[in-house]
Amino acid sequence: MIESLMQYQFLQNAVITGLLIGLVAPLLGVFIVVRRLSLIADALSHITLTGIAASLLLEKRVSAINDWNPIYMGMVFSVAGAILIERLRKVYKHYEELAIPIILSGGIGLGVILISLADGFNTDLFSYLFGSVTAVDRSSVWTVLFITLGVIAIVILFYKELFVLSFDEEHASISGVSGRWIHLLFIVMVALVIASSMQVVGILLVSALMTLPVAAALRLSRSFKQTIGLSIVFGETSVITGLYSAYHLSVPPGGTIVMTAVLILIMTIMYKRMQKQFLVKGEAS
Amino acid sequence: MKQNAIVEMKDLSFKYEKEWVVKDVNLSIYEGQFLGLVGPNGSGKSTLIKLMLGLSKPDVGSVQLYGESIKKFDKWEEIGFVSQKANSFNSGFPATVIEVVKSGLVSRMGTFSFFNRKHKERAMEALRTVEMEEYADTNIGELSGGQQQRVFIARALVSDPSLVILDEPTVGVDAKHVTDFYNLLGKLNKEKGITLLMVTHDIGTITDHATHVVCMNKTIHFHGHSDDYKEFSEEDLNQLYGHAVQQLSHNHDHSGVSHS
Numbered sequence: 105m106i107e108s109l110m111q112y113q114f115l116q117n118a119v120i121t122g123l124l125i126g127l128v129a130p131l132l133g134v135f136i137v138v139r140r141l142s143l144i145a146d147a148l149s150h151i152t153l154t155g156i157a158a159s160l161l162l163e164k165r166v167s168a169i170n171d172w173n174p175i176y177m178g179m180v181f182s183v184a185g186a187i188l189i190e191r192l193r194k195v196y197k198h199y200e201e202l203a204i205p206i207i208l209s210g211g212i213g214l215g216v217i218l219i220s221l222a223d224g225f226n227t228d229l230f231s232y233l234f235g236s237v238t239a240v241d242r243s244s245v246w247t248v249l250f251i252t253l254g255v256i257a258i259v260i261l262f263y264k265e266l267f268v269l270s271f272d273e274e275h276a277s278i279s280g281v282s283g284r285w286i287h288l289l290f291i292v293m294v295a296l297v298i299a300s301s302m303q304v305v306g307i308l309l310v311s312a313l314m315t316l317p318v319a320a321a322l323r324l325s326r327s328f329k330q331t332i333g334l335s336i337v338f339g340e341t342s343v344i345t346g347l348y349s350a351y352h353l354s355v356p357p358g359g360t361i362v363m364t365a366v367l368i369l370i371m372t373i374m375y376k377r378m379q380k381q382f383l384v385k386g387e388a389s
Numbered sequence: 390m391k392q393n394a395i396v397e398m399k400d401l402s403f404k405y406e407k408e409w410v411v412k413d414v415n416l417s418i419y420e421g422q423f424l425g426l427v428g429p430n431g432s433g434k435s436t437l438i439k440l441m442l443g444l445s446k447p448d449v450g451s452v453q454l455y456g457e458s459i460k461k462f463d464k465w466e467e468i469g470f471v472s473q474k475a476n477s478f479n480s481g482f483p484a485t486v487i488e489v490v491k492s493g494l495v496s497r498m499g500t501f502s503f504f505n506r507k508h509k510e511r512a513m514e515a516l517r518t519v520e521m522e523e524y525a526d527t528n529i530g531e532l533s534g535g536q537q538q539r540v541f542i543a544r545a546l547v548s549d550p551s552l553v554i555l556d557e558p559t560v561g562v563d564a565k566h567v568t569d570f571y572n573l574l575g576k577l578n579k580e581k582g583i584t585l586l587m588v589t590h591d592i593g594t595i596t597d598h599a600t601h602v603v604c605m606n607k608t609i610h611f612h613g614h615s616d617d618y619k620e621f622s623e624e625d626l627n628q629l630y631g632h633a634v635q636q637l638s639h640n641h642d643h644s645g646v647s648h649s
Contacts, residue, residue, distance in 0.1 A: 279496040280465040331483040
């Protein structure tokens with residue numbers, strides 16, 4: 105793969121994008137998981153699909169936008185979906201999680217209609233659903249790079265506010281932290297990262313890259329910073345192993361990346377269990 | 390000497406759905422007081438605290454903190470809060486004790502400032518005050534209820550506040566540690582001059598430690614020195630409650646009011 109990597113630009117694109125999202129998806133994922141918002145990533149990835157479908161349809165019907173990268177329309181829909189979820193959470197104050205299935209099914213419903221109008225499912229769409237080693241072009245690499253740098257900068261700048269909001273919203277409020285703005289900023293970042301990740305991991309599996317490495321890290325870490333660090337390590341390991349095996353097995357990388365993440369998760373659970381048994385035995389003897 | 394009221398609540402009323410939970414409360418808290426806020430379950434104590442801190446908005450009345458309307462108030466570093474929720478936080482949260490305590494400094498820090506070594510030292514100092522420094526690197530979820538409560542007090546103290554509000558802090562803490570806990574509060578009040586407001590339903594213990602007692606059941610029925618409060622016998626108290634309640638409102642039963 106190394107040799108091909110030097111040779112083919114498409115592979116370089118996939119690897120660079122993969123490494124970027126392997127970092128930034130788990131980074132945001134930590135905050136998503138501890139705030140119990142794991143399903144938001146799913147809702148947003150499905151509405152991203154709607155954006156992709158809309159873009160593919162427009163491309164077909166309007167000749168002027170022949171060369172549009174569907175990732176941008178995906179981002180627009182994802183961000184709009186994020187803002188809508190926030191609105192809906194206020195409408196259903198006592199059933200905040202209702203916003204998620206509303207956006208998720210609404211997104212898929214509209215997506216199916218748009219896809220059919222755009223002459224149905226084709227290979228393009230398949231690669232958006234499950235990821236692809238070949239579909240990433242140079243302009244997407246730049247877009248993902250900018251988004252990654254932006255997200256890292258914002259997380260560093262607002263680290264203490266994000267931490268306080270995640271740990272204890274009431275305490276954030278009496279610390280003078282404006283929860284509403286930070287939350288909006290956060291969910292827009294999530295929307296952008298999801299849209300960025302879809303070319304490599306695929307829409308249906310993006311949320312896994314945000315949650316599985318974090319789930320594994322939670323088993324092993326004591327501190328919040330350690331959780332972030334380990335999540336990124338597990339995210340990158342999943343992306344690198346996943347891309348490598350996807351290339352050699354000729355399967356969509358979404359599957360191999362997510363299965364690597366699942367494997368890491370199983371290993372951490374088993375490790376923790378063994379450690380516990382060992383401790384019990386140690387105490388008994 | 391005229392004392393400064395650091396909290397001033399005027400004609401405060403709040404209703405949940407259609408029922409008044411807090412009604413016509415006028416209450417001022419002065420520098421240096423250790424105020425015990427007591428009353429039966431569902432008497433609106435916690436709601437009053439939320440109104441005081443701007444976590445809920447009153448239907449009628451106003452709140453002033455340090456002479457400033459709550460809407461404009463921004464000196465949050467002056468106030469430390471240990472909520473009832475501290476007993477039921479997400480105990481799987483991946484944070485160490487020191488990380489939790491440092492988060493209490495956010496109110497003192499500007500928007501684009503970062504935690505540094507000085508902040509860590511302050512957090513360690515707050516942990517020493519509650520005798521928890523050896524647990525600095527322990528995961529918060531691994532501690533016992535009483536230990537967690539101490540950590541949350543350290544978080545409230547770390548910003549060097551002049552007023553600390555505690556909502557039922559002894560719930561879930563075993564009896565042996567409750568005494569230590571009151572001793573700690575007494576020390577904070579007397580030695581550090583921190584004004585304390587503590588919500589509790591444990592009337593017996595609070596009157597031994599607090600300087601003042603406020604007794605409420607939707608409205609305030611007693612507000613005065615704890616010594617005056619202690620002079621009442623249980624019978625007198627029941628009578629005081631009943632009498633006061635009858636004067637203010639006739640439409641609910643207070644036979645369930647208990648003083649243990």
